[in-house]
Amino acid sequence: MSFAFGIGIGTQNKQGEWLEVFYQQPVITPDDGLIEVARNVLEYQGGNHAVPATSDQLKALSDGLRQLGQMEQSTLAGKAADSRRPVVVTLLETDETAASTAEVYLKLHLISSRQARPHELKLDGIFGLLPNLAWTSEGAVDLNELPDRQLKARIEGRTLEVKSVDKFPQMTDYVVPKGVRIADTARVRLGAYVGEGTTVMHEGFINFNAGTEGTSMIEGRISAGVMIGKGSDLGGGCSTMGTLSGGGNIIISVGENCLIGANAGIGIPLGDRCKVEAGLYITAGTKVALLDDNNKLVEVIKARDLANKPDLLFRRNSQTGAVECKTNKTAIELNDELHANN
Ligand SMILES: CC(C)(COP(=O)(O)OP(=O)(O)OC[C@H]1O[C@@H](n2cnc3c(N)ncnc32)[C@H](O)[C@@H]1OP(=O)(O)O)[C@@H](O)C(=O)NCCC(=O)NCCS
Numbered sequence: 001m002s003f004a005f006g007i008g009i010g011t012q013n014k015q016g017e018w019l020e021v022f023y024q025q026p027v028i029t030p031d032d033g034l035i036e037v038a039r040n041v042l043e044y045q046g047g048n049h050a051v052p053a054t055s056d057q058l059k060a061l062s063d064g065l066r067q068l069g070q071m072e073q074s075t076l077a078g079k080a081a082d083s084r085r086p087v088v089v090t091l092l093e094t095d096e097t098a099a100s101t102a103e104v105y106l107k108l109h110l111i112s113s114r115q116a117r118p119h120e121l122k123l124d125g126i127f128g129l130l131p132n133l134a135w136t137s138e139g140a141v142d143l144n145e146l147p148d149r150q151l152k153a154r155i156e157g158r159t160l161e162v163k164s165v166d167k168f169p170q171m172t173d174y175v176v177p178k179g180v181r182i183a184d185t186a187r188v189r190l191g192a193y194v195g196e197g198t199t200v201m202h203e204g205f206i207n208f209n210a211g212t213e214g215t216s217m218i219e220g221r222i223s224a225g226v227m228i229g230k231g232s233d234l235g236g237g238c239s240t241m242g243t244l245s246g247g248g249n250i251i252i253s254v255g256e257n258c259l260i261g262a263n264a265g266i267g268i269p270l271g272d273r274c275k276v277e278a279g280l281y282i283t284a285g286t287k288v289a290l291l292d293d294n295n296k297l298v299e300v301i302k303a304r305d306l307a308n309k310p311d312l313l314f315r316r317n318s319q320t321g322a323v324e325c326k327t328n329k330t331a332i333e334l335n336d337e338l339h340a341n342n
Contacts, residue, residue, distance in 0.1 A: 001029055001032065002029065002030055002032075002035050002091065002092065002093050003028070003029065003092045003093060003094050003095045004026065004027065004028050004029075004030070004090070004091075004092040004095075004106055004107070004110060005026075005027045005030035005034060005035065005038070005089075005090070005091055005092070006023035006025070006026040006027065006089070006090045006106045006109065007023065007024075007025070007053075007058075007061075007073065007076050007077055007080055007087065007088075007089050008021035008022060008023045008087065008088045008089070008090060008102060008105065008106070009021070009022050009024075009080055009083050009085050009086070009087050010022065010085065010086055010087075010088060010102065010105075011085060011086075011139055011140045012086050013142035013144075013145060014142070014145060017101075017131070017142075018050075018086075018088070018100070018101040018102055019101070019131055019133055019140045019141075019142060020101070020105060020133065020140045020169060021088055021090075021101065021102045021105040021106070022105075022173075022174055023090075023105065023106055023109045023174075024076055025072055025073060025076055026106055026109040026110050026113060026115065027073075027115075028110050028115040028116055033068045033070075034065065034068065034070055034073065035091065037061065037064035037065055037068060037070075038061065038089060038091055040064065041057050041060045041061045041064060042057060042061070042089055042091075044091055046093055047093055048091070048092045048093055048094065048096055048098075048099065048103065049090070049091055050088050050089075050090040050091075050100045050101075050102035050103055051088065051089050051090075051091065052086060052087070052088050053080075053087045053088065053089045055081045055082070056081075058077045058078070058080050058081035058087060059077075059078065059081045061074075061077040061089070062074045062075075062077035062078035062081065065077055088102045090102045090103060090106045092106065095107075095121055095122050096122060097122055097124050097125050098122075098123075098125065098126060098129055099129075100129060101129050101130065101131070103129075104123075104126045104129045104130055105190075107121050107122075107123060107126075107191075108168075108174075108190045108191035108208060109174060109175060109190070111191050111192070111193050111208070111209065111211075112171050112174065112175040112177065112190055112191060112192055112193065112194070113175050113177065114177055114193060114195075117193060117227075118193050118209045118210055118211055118225065118227055119209065119225070119227075119251075121209075123191075123208075123209055127167060130167040130168065131167065132165065132166065132167050133165070133166070133167070133169075134146045134162045134164075134165055135162070135163050135164045135165070135166065135169050135170070135173075136149070136160050136161060136162050136163065137159075137160060137161040137163070138153070138160060140169070141160075143165070146162070163186065164186060168189040168190055168191065168208055169189070169190050170185050170186050170187075170188060170189065170190065171185075171188045171189060171190045171191070171192050171194070171206075172185040172188065173185075173190075174190050175190070177194055177196070178196055179196035179197055179198075180194045180195075180196070180197075180198050180199070180200070181198075181199040181200065182194070182199075182200045183199075183200060183201050183202045183204075184200075184202045187200065187202070187204060187205045187206070188200060188205070188206045189206065189207055189208050190208065191207075191208025191209055192206040192207065192208060192210060192211050192222075193209075193210070193211030193212070193227075194206060194211050194212060195211060195212040195213045195214040195215070195216065195230070196214055196215075197214050197215035197216070198211075198212045198214070198215065198216045198217075198218060199216070199217050199218065200218045201217070201218065201219045201236075203219045203220065203236050203237055204218035204219050204220060204221070204222075204234065205220075205221045205222065206218065206222045207222060207223055207224040207225075207226075207242070208224060209224055209225055210222045210223060210224050210225055210226045210227065211227060211228070212227070212228045212232075213227065213228065213229050213230045213256075214230035214231070215230055215231050216228055216230070216231070216232055216233060216234070217233040217234070218233075218234050219233075219234055219235055219236040219237070219238070219262075220234035220235060220236065220237055220238030220239060220240070220260060220262075221234075221238070221239045221240060222234070222240055223239070223240050223241060223242030223252070224242050225242060225251055225252070226240040226241075226242065226251075226252045226253060226254070227253045227254070228240075228253070228254045229253070229254055229255045229256035229257070229258065229272065230256045230257070231256050231257040232254045232255065232256060232257060232258040232259070232260075233258070233259050233260070234254075234260050235259065235260055235261045235262035235263070235264065235278060236262040236263070237262055237263045238260045238261065238262060238263060238264045238265055238276075239264075239265035239266075239281070240252050240254065240260075240265070240266055241265065241266065241267040241283075250267070250268065250269065250284060250304070250307070251269065252266060252267065252268070252269050253269040253270070254266070254269070254270045254274075255269075255270055255271045255272035255273070255274065255308070255310065256272045256273070257272060257273045258270050258272070258273065258274045258275065258276075259274075259275045259276070260275075260276045261275070261276055261277050261278030261279065261280070262278045262279070263278060263279045264276040264277060264278055264279055264280045264281060264282075265280075265281035265282070266281075266282055267281070267282060267283035267284050267286075267303070268282060268283075268284050268303050268304055268306065268307045269307050269308050270307075270308070270312075271307075271308045271309045271310035271311070271312070272310040272311070273310055273311045273328055274309075274310065274311065274312045274313070274314070274328060275312075275313045275314070275328050276314045277313075277314060277315035277316060279316070280314055280315060280316045280323065282303045282314055282323065283303065284302065284303055284304040284307075285302055285303070285304070286302065286303040286323050287300055287301075287302060287303075287323065288300065288301055288302070288303050288306065288314070288323050288324065288325045289317075289322050289323065289324045289325070290324075290325050290326075291324050291325065291326045293326075293327065295326075303323075306325060311327055311328050312325050312326075312327070312328055313325065313326045313327065313328035313329075
């Protein structure tokens, strides 16, 4: 059984190097028949390959897939045969460290189309395979070619808008998963996993290999690798600590039905039904005073010892400045209207 398959239409620079690839119908664990057809048409011998495909090969692939009853993939191959942009068929037998830009894009599509969850795929080394590009109103442009493209556009009476300069494109130019609202599409990168019922407001951000399980209101930052449980909300401007730079090696996550207050932040994984007071940043080493129901001190421990524990309320005592933790008695009542997406 193979790991993944995708027929992609992409962009190359003048050197013929791939800049990006769009897979309209990426497939995880494709059935053997599909791989067999590709094997015959593309002379694919197994392993992990991104094979540039000619128009004739795509027509043959389309015919073979139709005979197999793979109608959607067949239609896609047929349409790709007429593409004015280069086409690649990416066949991954196993989930190994990616060796090409086309492979990385296929993996990012699998996550954003919810076929694979964050942390499930091998994504080491992807930065080196993702070129830093100008994402423009005319698609991806190699930065070395940008000045000429800008001039050409001006001479032809157009303006080339550069929407971002980055290694990752915005997710919605590739995948729009079902049942989501995203107020500012630039704030969700390809490779994000946006669960059904999630609303990402303008202030919210979701990095690749990170996301939400389901119903959530996201007005803060979900850093790479961070997963937010069902029914949990991130308040305006709050932050979840990533592990990519200086954040230590604890993988941060948020359990179900939590609230991280506005401008708050977490450097520990939270269990279910936890709340963090607006403005309070809890790092792993923060000393926390555990209080009983009568606000009496039980003990002082480090926040990392409370990792993944449920039903906690974190606050900074407004009189003493000490960080305190109590039992969260008011489990968050989900505001149905706030969470309604569809
Ligand atoms: C921490 C938080 C959850 C506490 O709210 P709460 O559970 O409703 O608690 P209350 O405000 O009713 O306060 C309960 C008691 O604790 C006290 N208290 C609350 N915060 C305190 C603090 N930081 N220091 C000392 N005492 C505090 C209150 O004065 C009150 O005391 P009392 O029992 O003597 O009347 C709330 O302040 C908060 O920050 N919510 C986040 C909201 C948010 O940011 N949403 C996202 C919007 S984008």
